[in-house]
Each structure stands twice: as C-alpha cells, then as structure tokens.
Amino acid sequence: MNSKKIRHYLQFKDFSLDEYAYVFARARYLKQKFKNYETYHPLHDCTLAMIFEKNSTRTRLSFEAGIHQLGGHAVFMNTKDTQLGRGEPIEDAAQVISRMVDIIMIRTFGQDILQRFADHSRVPVINGLTNEYHPCQVLADIFTYCEQRASISGKTVAWIGDANNMAYTWAEAAQILGFKLRISAPPGYRLERARLSAENLPWIEEYDDPFAACEGADLVTTDVWTSMGFETENEARRQAFAQWCVNAAMMAQAHPEALFMHCLPAHRGEEVTAEVIDGPQSVVWEEAENRLHVQKALMEFLLLGRIGH
Numbered sequence: 001m002n003s004k005k006i007r008h009y010l011q012f013k014d015f016s017l018d019e020y021a022y023v024f025a026r027a028r029y030l031k032q033k034f035k036n037y038e039t040y041h042p043l044h045d046c047t048l049a050m051i052f053e054k055n056s057t058r059t060r061l062s063f064e065a066g067i068h069q070l071g072g073h074a075v076f077m078n079t080k081d082t083q084l085g086r087g088e089p090i091e092d093a094a095q096v097i098s099r100m101v102d103i104i105m106i107r108t109f110g111q112d113i114l115q116r117f118a119d120h121s122r123v124p125v126i127n128g129l130t131n132e133y134h135p136c137q138v139l140a141d142i143f144t145y146c147e148q149r150a151s152i153s154g155k156t157v158a159w160i161g162d163a164n165n166m167a168y169t170w171a172e173a174a175q176i177l178g179f180k181l182r183i184s185a186p187p188g189y190r191l192e193r194a195r196l197s198a199e200n201l202p203w204i205e206e207y208d209d210p211f212a213a214c215e216g217a218d219l220v221t222t223d224v225w226t227s228m229g230f231e232t233e234n235e236a237r238r239q240a241f242a243q244w245c246v247n248a249a250m251m252a253q254a255h256p257e258a259l260f261m262h263c264l265p266a267h268r269g270e271e272v273t274a275e276v277i278d279g280p281q282s283v284v285w286e287e288a289e290n291r292l293h294v295q296k297a298l299m300e301f302l303l304l305g306r307i308g309h
C-alpha cells in the first residue's frame, strides 16, 4: 500500500467537503453492514498501530474494534511501556513504526508532535486527539447530526464552555460544511482568533452569555471544563466555568428540535446537568457508537482511496 500518495488525517481541514460526503456515505454503508452482521474485510492483513500518550476509552476501543471488523489487526502502544516514554525521538519512532504497520493513530499532547511524526511516517497517520484538535470526534458528531437531521449545512451550532481542542475542530468544520458556530466561553478561556484562518472567522460568532448563544440553535454541544493535560488548572476552571453548565433552561433557548451532544467522558453537574445529558434531546450514545463507523470509513479511505459500493 506504500506506492500510493500518503494522506494523513491530522485536523479537520485536511479533507474537502466532497471527501467528507464520500466518507460519510461509506460510514453509512459500513454501519449498515455491521448492523446486518455482514462480514467485510477490505483491510485484511492490515495492521493499525495505536499510540496513546493520554487516557482513552472510546478512541481505543473504536479503532481497535474497527480495524478488526475490516479484517485487520491493531497494536496498542502506551508510551509509558515503549521507548517513546524513555525519550526516543518522535521522528525515529515514526520511521520505525511506519515500516512495520499500514496505518497509525496517535493520541498525544501538542499538534507539533503529531505533525513531526506524520512528516517521518511512510503510512497514513490519524489524529486520535491532541491539545489542539480532535477531528475523529467531530467527524462522528457531524455524521450523527446528519443521521438525525439530514444535513448540517446552514444550521447553527452552539458550543458552550472551554474553547478547547473540540471547539477548534468544530470551528474548522463550520467553514468546510457551511454551518454557523456560536462559541460562549468564560473570560480567560475564549477562542484565540489568531489560531483561525481569515476564511474560517466569518463562520464563528462569540457570545459572552451562554443562554444567548443557544437561542434558536439547532445543536448545543459542550465538553469537560478541564481537558487532559490541564489538570493543575482544575480548581480555577471549576470556578470560572460555573455559569457555563448546559441545563434545561439553556436548552429551552434552543430550537425545539435541537440536539445535545458531548464527546464524553462527561461530568454531570459540571458542564452539563443529568437532566440534559440523559434527556430526550441528547444523542451522546449515538455519537459514541458512530466513532466506530466513521473511523472504519476513515481508515478504509486513507488506505484504499475511493472504492465503489
């Protein structure tokens, strides 16, 4: 498979609208096959290396189950147990690992680490979450929205809480898929506009008041107040984010048909109330399940390109 031009998936803007349409169509197809218990092994004999520098439940399981269901095999690598944890240069690790497997997923800290790894890899590299982005999650979230409501184009998404890796990924997606992203975060935790491109900014609106951000929104979404790697800020964040808890009153501002999403894991009583996350507008379990289906489509696309179905 090394003769093809290598494509990586390091951030949401790595794919075009047309490519997203293809990947979503494949995800629907693969999901249907899975639901029908049909065997389908287009990636037989392929090995996926999964490198984790941070904890994970969904990402690990969905990639491991996903490659297995496509006929391949996964190798879990925790940096603590590998030479990466003892200071082996990331470039050397990329050279070695990419000579032995067909595709690699990494969850790490800085996006620069991921980029350096990809620059030295002979095979496709997928971002399994960095401090800056979480594209596989937003891929699943938008697929979920489209399953429930047909299309996200022209819709309004309200992001309530930390302007974190998920928020910046939603920001990139807004421009590509053509929806408005409203972001409401407390002072000190707001979006750095300099991180977004001039083409991206017109798709983003910032709100001081989270209730105002939800007014008429088609989707309300949030995430933890303290992301992995920022644990020392936990107490300060708890205080700063106290008014940014998605509750029933906030959801009542949104469109009556609005959905609620959270990438999980969630903290009921912090960024969202139990009433909302366990309520009728919440699609968090569908979102989590769809990680499996979209990432199968993603791996198939990165390794085989477009195939008919």
Ligand code: CP
Residues within 6 Å of the ligand: 055, 056, 057, 058, 059, 060, 129, 137, 263, 264, 265
């Ligand atoms: N949403 C998500 O990426 O979950 P994990 O941290 O469990 O992988």
Ligand code: NVA
Residues within 6 Å of the ligand: 129, 130, 134, 164, 165, 166, 223, 224, 226, 227, 228, 263, 264, 265
């Ligand atoms: N923003 C969170 C997402 C976890 C899936 C984090 O980075 O910890």
